[in-house]
Amino acid sequence: MTKSGTLYKEQKQQVSAPDQNGYFGRFGGRFVPETLMPALEKLSETYNRVKNDPPFATELKDLLKDYAGRETPLYYARRLSEKLGGARIFLKREDLTHTGAHKINNALGQVLLAARMGKTRIIAETGAGQHGVATATAAALMGLECVVYMGSLDIVRQALNVTRMKMLGAQVVPVNDGSCSLKDAVNAAIRDWVTNVANTHYIIGSVIGPHPYPMIVRDFQCVIGKEARKQMLEQAKKLPDVAIACVGAGSNAIGLFHAFLGDPVRLIGVEAAGYGLDTGRHAASLCAGSPGVLHGALLYLLQDENGQITEAHSIAAGLDYPGVGPEHGMLKDIERVTYVAVTDQEAVQGFMELAGIEGIIPALESAHAIAYLKKFAGTMSKDDTILVCLSGRGDKDVAQVAEYLDSKSVSGSDENDSKSANYSSTSAENQK
Amino acid sequence: MTSKITSQFEKAAMQNRAAYVPFIMGGFPNDDTFIRLLKALDDCSADVIEVGVPFSDPLADGPTIQKAGKIALDNGSSLRKILGTLGEVSVDIHAPIVLMTYWNPILRMGVDEFGDKAKAANISGVIIPDLPPEEAGYWIKVARAHEIDTIFMVAPTTTPKRLETIVNLSKGFVYLVSMTGVTGSALVVSDALLKTVANLKRLTSVPVAVGFGVSNPEQVAALSNVADGVIVGSALIKKCLEADDDVSAIDAVSSLSRGIIGALGRN
Numbered sequence: 001m002t003k004s005g006t007l008y009k010e011q012k013q014q015v016s017a018p019d020q021n022g023y024f025g026r027f028g029g030r031f032v033p034e035t036l037m038p039a040l041e042k043l044s045e046t047y048n049r050v051k052n053d054p055p056f057a058t059e060l061k062d063l064l065k066d067y068a069g070r071e072t073p074l075y076y077a078r079r080l081s082e083k084l085g086g087a088r089i090f091l092k093r094e095d096l097t098h099t100g101a102h103k104i105n106n107a108l109g110q111v112l113l114a115a116r117m118g119k120t121r122i123i124a125e126t127g128a129g130q131h132g133v134a135t136a137t138a139a140a141l142m143g144l145e146c147v148v149y150m151g152s153l154d155i156v157r158q159a160l161n162v163t164r165m166k167m168l169g170a171q172v173v174p175v176n177d178g179s180c181s182l183k184d185a186v187n188a189a190i191r192d193w194v195t196n197v198a199n200t201h202y203i204i205g206s207v208i209g210p211h212p213y214p215m216i217v218r219d220f221q222c223v224i225g226k227e228a229r230k231q232m233l234e235q236a237k238k239l240p241d242v243a244i245a246c247v248g249a250g251s252n253a254i255g256l257f258h259a260f261l262g263d264p265v266r267l268i269g270v271e272a273a274g275y276g277l278d279t280g281r282h283a284a285s286l287c288a289g290s291p292g293v294l295h296g297a298l299l300y301l302l303q304d305e306n307g308q309i310t311e312a313h314s315i316a317a318g319l320d321y322p323g324v325g326p327e328h329g330m331l332k333d334i335e336r337v338t339y340v341a342v343t344d345q346e347a348v349q350g351f352m353e354l355a356g357i358e359g360i361i362p363a364l365e366s367a368h369a370i371a372y373l374k375k376f377a378g379t380m381s382k383d384d385t386i387l388v389c390l391s392g393r394g395d396k397d398v399a400q401v402a403e404y405l406d407s408k409s410v411s412g413s414d415e416n417d418s419k420s421a422n423y424s425s426t427s428a429e430n431q432k
Numbered sequence: 433m434t435s436k437i438t439s440q441f442e443k444a445a446m447q448n449r450a451a452y453v454p455f456i457m458g459g460f461p462n463d464d465t466f467i468r469l470l471k472a473l474d475d476c477s478a479d480v481i482e483v484g485v486p487f488s489d490p491l492a493d494g495p496t497i498q499k500a501g502k503i504a505l506d507n508g509s510s511l512r513k514i515l516g517t518l519g520e521v522s523v524d525i526h527a528p529i530v531l532m533t534y535w536n537p538i539l540r541m542g543v544d545e546f547g548d549k550a551k552a553a554n555i556s557g558v559i560i561p562d563l564p565p566e567e568a569g570y571w572i573k574v575a576r577a578h579e580i581d582t583i584f585m586v587a588p589t590t591t592p593k594r595l596e597t598i599v600n601l602s603k604g605f606v607y608l609v610s611m612t613g614v615t616g617s618a619l620v621v622s623d624a625l626l627k628t629v630a631n632l633k634r635l636t637s638v639p640v641a642v643g644f645g646v647s648n649p650e651q652v653a654a655l656s657n658v659a660d661g662v663i664v665g666s667a668l669i670k671k672c673l674e675a676d677d678d679v680s681a682i683d684a685v686s687s688l689s690r691g692i693i694g695a696l697g698r699n
Contacts, residue, residue: 021566031535031562033492035587035612037594177498178488190491195613197589293536293562294489306510307540308488 022211027326101392127182128318129161131205207325210296221255272314455665459509616666619645
């Protein structure tokens with residue numbers, strides 16, 4: 001884990017981005033219909049005014065502490081570290097926040113912004129349902145009307161979160177277009193916003209969308225890395241050698257990474273390789289995509305030769321998106337962050353491993369970061385430390401994972417049998 | 433050189449009427465019928481014809497144009513293919529053609545290559561709904577070098593400051609979006625809308641055409657008294673989606689077009 005000084009030469013650019021037009025290097029910008037441009041200008045203006053406004057900052061800080069349960073713990077995963085046989089692994093426990101994922105950090109911040117702008121109606125898109133639940137929660141708290149767009153495929157695979165959103169008073173609108181998942185939910189939310197922009201604030205759930213969203217969502221998620229950096233210094237007495245997070249559209253990863261951009265810390269983002277990068281059925285925009293415009297920003301995305309956006313695939317609904325935030329594009333270009341990918345199968349293995357060995361059921365999204373540890377933690381020394389963002393809890397995923405494991409064990413091939421036998425033995429061993 | 437598009441609006445004005453700007457989708461409902469629709473609209477004496485390029489994520493479009501786009505994509509339609517087709521048939525079409533496409537297909541092709549190909553295909557103007565003036569700098573240079581008009585949109589939410597920029601950049605015509613909404617939404621031609629059109633016309637010498645939700649002769653009759661042109665898209669596409677076969681789709685589009693053309697006159 002050596003750190004080359006050249007990696008940090010563009011440190012200043014990294015921390016100050018985006019520029020006033022919303023560009024992170026060559027990525028970002030504002031590619032939306034004219035109807036929305038004034039709303040984005042207003043949002044930028046309001047945000048720039050209130051972000052350093054003491055009453056706003058205090059209100060958000062108090063909500064994050066008393067309502068969302070921050071700061072979240074940093075947990076030294078002793079058994080996982082021992083099993084992988086190398087570096088000491090620390091988990092930043094975003095799964096322990098109210099609503100069970102980092103998404104609440106952004107939802108609370110943006111709902112306060114919406115209130116400052118006098119908006120009475122909130123809309124959101126959701127994939128795994130975690131952002132939808134967080135937004136429905138924040139809207140309930142502020143007494144605002146809330147509509148959540150969700151792909152019909154995701155409604156099936158994340159049924160628990162659909163029920164939660166409804167109980168929180170949100171209207172969940174199924175989206176039946178395209179791949180019936182996160183990308184299509186964003187389209188539907190943008191169309192709603194175009195129609196109802198006068199009274200509605202759109203709470204985008206990740207570091208995507210037109211400027212200023214990638215900046216705002218990042219700023220609200222930066223609390224993850226700020227806390228973790230302080231906690232690492234307290235508990236491990238040093239900065240981590242590696243910080244790692246899963247990357248779908250990229251909000252938990254940016255939230256973790258940002259505090260370390262100026263530090264000699266190796267940063268790794270783990271994308272969803274789905275069935276494998278070579279199958280074309282994955283959600284790895286950084287590892288296997290190219291620059292283009294989707295949902296209002298220029299970013300790395302999955303597209304065909306005609307510029308049509310192609311369907312992403314991941315077992316984790318929250319990673320099942322064919323684009324990745326513009327700031328990640330910049331961090332890839334300047335080689336400050338290394339982006340890798342793990343398959344559905346590896347992610348499920350990581351999921352089962354963490355449940356069995358640490359008693360923590362991670363979200364399938366976060367399980368991608370856990371799964372990648374296996375590929376390098378063992379090569380590091382016991383003095384080294386790895387910080388992992390455990391972005392969410394996996395209650396929402398247990399039925400899907402059980403089904404996945406069942407389908408693998410009945411599919412009959414020797415290869416699959418041996419793999420699922422591994423999952424079973426891991427869990428059986430630790431249930432004793 | 434005077435814009436071919438602007439000339440069409442001037443010609444309509446001299447006839448004391450608004451211009452008719454129909455929209456159809458490239459490759460919809462299939463390649464052959466698309467070409468026949470183009471000719472049928474030209475035969476109806478449409479003043480300018482908008483041709484849409486299908487996109488996987490058309491975030492400014494309502495369900496009707498989304499559906500047409502999906503059918504076109506399933507038929508293998510693409511920016512490249514549409515430009516090829518238009519290059520072949522445009523000699524037989526009198527009305528100037530305006531291409532309406534989202535930005536990513538152009539970006540993927542390469543902005544310079546697109547400029548060359550659009551010019552070669554005899555495209556007179558381009559509308560890019562997700563390319564606001566702030567992001568359009570390079571494209572505008574390419575477009576001007578190729579004598580292609582870039583038509584920008586003005587929305588009900590547009591601020592006075594933005595209005596000035598948009599009006600100064602827009603060539604051919606200015607596209608006034610009738611409402612906050614997506615294409616094909618229900619439109620009420622209110623006094624407020626007519627006033628918006630009149631106000632916008634005072635700011636520019638470029639013609640002002642109104643689109644989004646314009647679907648019947650009654651709306652067109654009301655708009656024609658103030659607007660320089662009306663844009664009709666979803667209503668035509670809907671006729672095609674409802675038709676039993678390609679021949680009746682063409683008949684239905686021609687019939688609605690004749691009704692609209694009959695309502696363009698000014699009191």
